Amino acid sequence: MKKLRCLILSAPFYFLFLCLPASGQKQEVLKNFETILFNTGKMLEAIHYQPKPFNDEFSAAIFAASFDNLDPQRRFFLQSDIDDLNAFRFRIDDEIRGEMKVNFFLALNDIYRTRITESQEICRDILSQPFQFTETEYYTADSKGMNFPESVEEKRKRWYLYTKYQVLNQFEDQLAAIAEKDRAALSDSLEQKSRSIVSNILDRYFRNLLTKTETDEAFSAFVNTVVHQFDPHSAYYLPVDRREFVEGLSGVYYGIGALLVETGGKIGIGELIIGGPAWRSGLVEKGDIIVRVAQENEKPVSVEGFSMQELIKLTRGKKDSRVTITFRKQDGSLRDVEMVRTALHMEDTFVKTALIQDSTGTTGYIFLPKFYTSFGDANGRSCAEDMQKALLELQQHGVDGIIVDIRDNGGGSLGEVIEMVGLFVNQGPVVQVKSRGEKSEVGRMNRKKVYDGPLVIMVNELSASASEIFAGAIQDYQRGVIIGSSSTYGKGTVQRSFRIPGINWNEPSSVDLGTLNLTIQKYYRVTGSSTQLKGVQPDITLPGYYEHYKVREKDAYLPLPWDEIRGVSFRPHNITASLPQLKLRSDERLLSDSAMRALGERLAALKQTEDVFPLEQNAFRKERERRRNELAEIRRLSALPNLLSVRNVPAEEEAMKSREQFRQENNKAWLRNLQKDRYLNEAVQVIKDLSSPQLAKKSS
Numbered sequence: 001m002k003k004l005r006c007l008i009l010s011a012p013f014y015f016l017f018l019c020l021p022a023s024g025q026k027q028e029v030l031k032n033f034e035t036i037l038f039n040t041g042k043m044l045e046a047i048h049y050q051p052k053p054f055n056d057e058f059s060a061a062i063f064a065a066s067f068d069n070l071d072p073q074r075r076f077f078l079q080s081d082i083d084d085l086n087a088f089r090f091r092i093d094d095e096i097r098g099e100m101k102v103n104f105f106l107a108l109n110d111i112y113r114t115r116i117t118e119s120q121e122i123c124r125d126i127l128s129q130p131f132q133f134t135e136t137e138y139y140t141a142d143s144k145g146m147n148f149p150e151s152v153e154e155k156r157k158r159w160y161l162y163t164k165y166q167v168l169n170q171f172e173d174q175l176a177a178i179a180e181k182d183r184a185a186l187s188d189s190l191e192q193k194s195r196s197i198v199s200n201i202l203d204r205y206f207r208n209l210l211t212k213t214e215t216d217e218a219f220s221a222f223v224n225t226v227v228h229q230f231d232p233h234s235a236y237y238l239p240v241d242r243r244e245f246v247e248g249l250s251g252v253y254y255g256i257g258a259l260l261v262e263t264g265g266k267i268g269i270g271e272l273i274i275g276g277p278a279w280r281s282g283l284v285e286k287g288d289i290i291v292r293v294a295q296e297n298e299k300p301v302s303v304e305g306f307s308m309q310e311l312i313k314l315t316r317g318k319k320d321s322r323v324t325i326t327f328r329k330q331d332g333s334l335r336d337v338e339m340v341r342t343a344l345h346m347e348d349t350f351v352k353t354a355l356i357q358d359s360t361g362t363t364g365y366i367f368l369p370k371f372y373t374s375f376g377d378a379n380g381r382s383c384a385e386d387m388q389k390a391l392l393e394l395q396q397h398g399v400d401g402i403i404v405d406i407r408d409n410g411g412g413s414l415g416e417v418i419e420m421v422g423l424f425v426n427q428g429p430v431v432q433v434k435s436r437g438e439k440s441e442v443g444r445m446n447r448k449k450v451y452d453g454p455l456v457i458m459v460n461e462l463s464a465s466a467s468e469i470f471a472g473a474i475q476d477y478q479r480g481v482i483i484g485s486s487s488t489y490g491k492g493t494v495q496r497s498f499r500i501p502g503i504n505w506n507e508p509s510s511v512d513l514g515t516l517n518l519t520i521q522k523y524y525r526v527t528g529s530s531t532q533l534k535g536v537q538p539d540i541t542l543p544g545y546y547e548h549y550k551v552r553e554k555d556a557y558l559p560l561p562w563d564e565i566r567g568v569s570f571r572p573h574n575i576t577a578s579l580p581q582l583k584l585r586s587d588e589r590l591l592s593d594s595a596m597r598a599l600g601e602r603l604a605a606l607k608q609t610e611d612v613f614p615l616e617q618n619a620f621r622k623e624r625e626r627r628r629n630e631l632a633e634i635r636r637l638s639a640l641p642n643l644l645s646v647r648n649v650p651a652e653e654e655a656m657k658s659r660e661q662f663r664q665e666n667n668k669a670w671l672r673n674l675q676k677d678r679y680l681n682e683a684v685q686v687i688k689d690l691s692s693p694q695l696a697k698k699s700s
Contacts, residue, residue, distance in 0.1 A: 028511040029238060029239075030216055032513055033102045036500055037223060040223055040516060041054060041096040043516055043518065044230060044234075044516075048518055049435070049436045049521060049560070051436075054096050056090040058092075059090050059092040060089050060090060062229060063092060065229065066108055067081075067108075072143060073143045074148050074158070075159055076112065077112070079148045084111070092226075105219055105221075106215075108222075109218040113210065116206055118152075119155075120202070123206075127163060127195045127198060130188070131164050133617035135615065139164070139615055140161075140611065140613075163202070167194045167195050167198050171191055171194040174194055200265065227516070229558060230519070231519050232557055232559055233491065233493055233495055233517075234516070235516075236516055254317055254318060254320075254342060255277075255317075255344050256341065257278050258272055259271040260312065267290055268289040268327075269287060269290075271660060271661060271662045272285075272660075273344060273660060277341065278337075283335060283337045284337055285329070285330070288327040288335075290303055291303065294324040296322040301314065319342070321340070322338060322340055322341075324337065349372055350369075350372065351366060351386040351387055351389075352670070353367075353394060353648075353649050354367075354646050354647060354674060355646070355647055356645065357645045357647075361688070361691070363403060363684050364402040365646070365674070365680075371420075371466040371467070372413065372416070373412065373415065382416060383416050384420045387420050391450050395451065400453075400454065401453055401455065401687035401688075401691050402451065404456070405458040406457065406471065407458050407459060407460040408460065409462075410462065410463075411464050412466050414431070414469070414494060416466070417431075417466040417470045418444070418445055421474070422446060423449060423451060424449060424455060424479050425474075425477050428445065428477070428571060429443065430443050430526070431443045431525065433522075434523070434524065434565060440524065442568055454575075454690035455575070456482075456483055457474055457482050457483070458683050459483070459484035459485070459536065459538060460545060461546040461547065461552055464488065464489035464553075465492075467488065468488050468489065468531040472531055473525070473526065476570070476572070477571075477572050478573055482539045482540070483538055483540040483683055486538075486541055487538075488536045489552050490533045492530045492531040492533070493560060494519065495518060495520070497517045500513040500515060501513075522560070522563075524564065524565050525567075528565045528567035529564045532559070532562045532563070533560075540682075542679055542682060543603050575690075581689075582686060586686060589682065589685060602634050638676075639676040640681055644677070644680065648667070
């Protein structure tokens with residue numbers, strides 16, 4: 001086992017990435033189920049931070065989780081399906097260890113396909129008849145604690161309530177769009193139209209589900225069910241899915257350079273990216289509909305019924321690879337356009353800056369949506385480099401303080417966050433990283449500090465992983481004030497990707513069998529406390545916008561536990577030594593702000609809302625109106641009545657003039673959202689407090 005672990009750790013995926021066509025990769029996966037599952041099991045045993053034994057108890061957990069994952073709403077499988085497959089309940093561990101053929105997921109997938117088709121026919125039959133919205137019936141959206149149906153009749157009842165709920169939603173939307181005096185006369189036709197809309201939506205939904213039952217997709221789902229028993233963040237990726245994961249972290253993808261939009265169930269071109277392959281071809285126009293996609297040397301694939309995400313996967317690929325897309329032009333003709341994929345940047349992934357001004361001064365604002373990195377590309381983007389440029393630029397504009405906004409930032413590169421802390425703090429440790437059964441290693445900053453003024457870090461419930469390392473380090477060094485919801489996400493684990501080896505562990509496989517993204521370490525703050533489950537508790541707490549959604553690590557399936565280790569020596573900067581006074585001033589503002597108090601009360605009330613909807617028309621209308629009013633009130637309370645003065649830095653203002661229309665519109669929307677952001681307003685006030693002569697203190 002030690003030899004196995006050494007071999008795998010020496011072969012991360014990005015050094016052994018192979019270039020096969022998508023169809024070739026798929027065929028290799030189809031031919032190697034046993035090898036992939038067996039090696040996955042061995043890698044989990046050898047590498048995962050907290051491995052579990054493959055035994056009957058583990059097998060039973062996989063058995064139950066497989067049905068839960070495929071049918072969380074309990075509308076497809078019957079209880080008899082579970083009973084029929086019960087012979088596998090204690091055999092899945094044997095399949096993982098290679099002692100039996102891999103058969104469970106195949107048998108499960110066959111039944112699942114049958115039940116999808118059956119459900120599609122049930123829905124078509126239900127939707128062929130008019131609904132009466134006069135009965136006292138209820139649709140429950142939350143299936144927690146619900147058993148699988150005992151019969152097809154019980155299953156049909158569940159689909160009936162679900163489809164009736166969807167049709168009633170559409171019906172009310174249609175009704176609201178016409179004059180009240182005409183509603184009675186048009187009621188029947190509107191009900192029929194609503195059923196037609198829902199029927200089309202469900203047909204596409206079932207087609208997409210059947211696509212996911214293709215054997216390689218079904219196998220991937222099964223392997224992930226196994227892997228997710230270890231923790232929520234370990235995962236198996238098919239070769240094509242791995243590319244998407246890497247693109248998300250780097251902020252760079254290789255594609256055709258077009259903004260896609262969906263209209264009437266068809267996906268087409270919304271806008272062209274200037275300089276991109278589609279724009280350079282001169283043959284692609286806004287409004288063109290994508291009909292077929294052909295990879296280089298492969299047959300075209302019809303994209304009818306594809307989801308946006310599925311189509312994007314087809315249009316993107318490896319650098320300099322060729323793709324031929326068939327477009328239906330606006331005159332109805334078809335046009336094949338061959339393009340060579342080039343590097344394109346997801347601008348919303350990168351650091352963005354703004355200036356917030358009022359009569360008393362200027363605050364610098366930096367938005368960091370992700371801790372992105374270039375994965376060894378010398379010309380790629382680094383968030384630490386971009387942050388340094390942003391800090392220097394804002395200081396040139398004479399800002400009184402800087403706000404770094406990492407709300408909704410789900411993390412990214414551990415190395416980048418260590419470098420980034422060094423932009424604000426003198427030399428020292430940032431984070432401790434502990435591998436299984438080993439002593440912790442300390443990550444230390446290497447960059448030269450470029451900013452030592454007042455600093456506020458904005459976080460929320462979705463600030464996770466690398467965001468929590470960053471916020472935790474700033475807090476531990478007393479370098480800045482953390483402001484946000486009651487706690488951050490609570491992900492204190494580190495993942496690394498490994499290619500699935502072939503039969504011979506000692507040699508690289510000649511084919512790509514996918515990769516495992518495994519939790520191999522936990523990280524800890526310099527104080528020794530883990531952020532796992534508990535997250536980072538802000539210095540100044542504001543109402544949590546996502547509290548009621550239960551989206552944090554502690555709400556996830558099988559998270560690793562919280563713990564702590566010995567801390568390391570570090571030297572606090574004491575810039576926030578006046579934190580008690582800062583908190584007092586903030587509390588006084590929040591107490592005097594009736595809108596913020598009301599917002600907190602409304603958000604707390606959402607936790608008590610049950611997902612049960614009456615299907616009698618008048619009761620449904622009242623309940624829907626109540627929910628809509630509640631959310632509208634929350635949005636109203638979240639928005640400042642007196643907008644902040646927020647604008648791009650001058651260089652960005654000038655550059656924006658020559659960019660694509662959709663980028664200009666996105667930028668305007670971004671600025672508008674900041675201008676009315678009540679949470680950002682409080683962060684600005686904290687900067688002003690930090691800048692005041694009574695509380696300000698320079699770092700050493």
